[in-house]
Amino acid sequence: xxxxxxGAGDGRRFAGAVAGALVAGIGxxxxxxxxxxxxxxxxxxxxxxxxxxxxxGQSAPADDAMPDPREQAVIQGGHLxxxxxxxxxxxxxxxxxxxxxxxxxxxxxxxxxxxxWVAGPLLGLKAPEWRSDKATIGxxxxxxxxxxxxxxxxxxxxxxx
Numbered sequence: 001x002x003x004x005x006x007g008a009g010d011g012r013r014f015a016g017a018v019a020g021a022l023v024a025g026i027g028x029x030x031x032x033x034x035x036x037x038x039x040x041x042x043x044x045x046x047x048x049x050x051x052x053x054x055x056x057g058q059s060a061p062a063d064d065a066m067p068d069p070r071e072q073a074v075i076q077g078g079h080l081x082x083x084x085x086x087x088x089x090x091x092x093x094x095x096x097x098x099x100x101x102x103x104x105x106x107x108x109x110x111x112x113x114x115x116x117w118v119a120g121p122l123l124g125l126k127a128p129e130w131r132s133d134k135a136t137i138g139x140x141x142x143x144x145x146x147x148x149x150x151x152x153x154x155x156x157x158x159x160x161x
Contacts, residue, residue, distance in 0.1 A: 013096060013159040018087035020154020024147040025083025029076050031143075042067060044126070049075045051125045083147075086111055090151045096159050100152040108148020109141070116140055 032043040042050075046067050050060040061067070067075060089111075094103045120126035129137060 010091070010096075012161060013155045014088065014091040016158020017091040017151055017155035018084050019158070020151040021083045021087030021090065021147070022080060023154065024150035025080050027150075028083075028143055028147065029079055033072070033076075036066065040066070043075075045075050045079055046071070048120065048125045049078065052123075055124060082115075086147075087151055087154070090148070091155055094152070094155070098152070098156075100149065100156050104149035104152030105145050106148070107151065108145040111148065112140055112144035 029045075032045055036043050036046075041064065047063070049071070050063065053060040061071065090103075090107050093107065116126070116129040121128040129140070132140075
């Protein structure tokens with residue numbers, strides 16, 4: 001694999017990766033919010049945000065309370081900030097020659113592992129992923145692979161312009 005280099009097209013590629021990551025993040029946000037409405041239970045992102053508040057000694061809504069608009073803005077805003085940061089990470093970790101499919105899948109799986117298998121449990125924000133059922137692991141895997149593919153496609157498209 002070629003070593004990532006900084007060149008004239010990198011600004012466009014970085015912007016494309018961030019744009020792709022934000023588009024994917026918005027799509028995942030829409031799915032999670034739709035799931036909240038259908039199930040009547042807060043999404044996993046709400047659970048993570050509330051665990052973070054508790055870690056900081058702040059009060060949080062009851063576990064089963066649906067997020068109000070202010071809380072939803074905080075939850076989804078944080079999710080999109082993380083998505084944008086992931087886009088930057090993708091651009092830093094790959095180069096212009098990276099295959100969209102291979103780099104997108106690889107990045108999506110690495111991001112999933114970092115967030116759900118390592119960072120979330122280490123920070124005490126979520127239960128370790130290995131305790132989840134197969135359906136949850138499968139869903140998380142598919143969502144993050146899709147996230148990686150859209151991020152990689154955004155970077156590739158922007159770099160070609």
